[in-house]
Amino acid sequence: MSQPKVLASATRQINAVVVSAGLMQKTVKARIGVQKWNNHIKKKFNLMSNVLVRDPNSSLRIGDIISISPGWRYSKRVHHVVNSIVAPFGARVEERPSVPTLEERLEEREKKRRAKEERKRIARGGKPKEVKVGKGSGRTGRREEDHGVRGEQE
Secondary structure, eight states: OOHHHHHHHHTOOEEEEEEEEEEETTEEEEEEEEEEEETTTTEEEEEEEEEEEEOTTOOOOTTOEEEEEEOSOOSSSEEEEEEEEEEOOSSOGGGSOOOOOHHHHHHHHHHHHHHHHHHHHHHTTSOOOOOOOSSTTSOOSSOGGGGSOTTOOO
């Protein structure tokens, strides 16, 4: 996901209540309010829906009221991330690990990405990655050594 799209989606904030915490690493289940259209009555009714929310520092507890926003996809079913704790339940916010800001999350993601690229570079034999500039992703589906003229075999 590109940087502007992440920042645009971070502005939409949803309040939720944590209903399950501590069972999955860095993930909690939160309940949000949604509206469902009833076509027979021609009216929307309030319902509750559960979503899985990314909690990077495992700082949430059951009963907390939190602010979440849709972000990039962390796994197959986790599409939201916690922004802040609105009202803690139980232990105070100061006694828990802090919730990272958007900038801290982006920095951590970029750091992990650079580490992955370095591991891949070392696995390829230490060759530096060439960056291509052009339309789309810049990938043609062929390796660099296959770009020669047909019939040229070394």
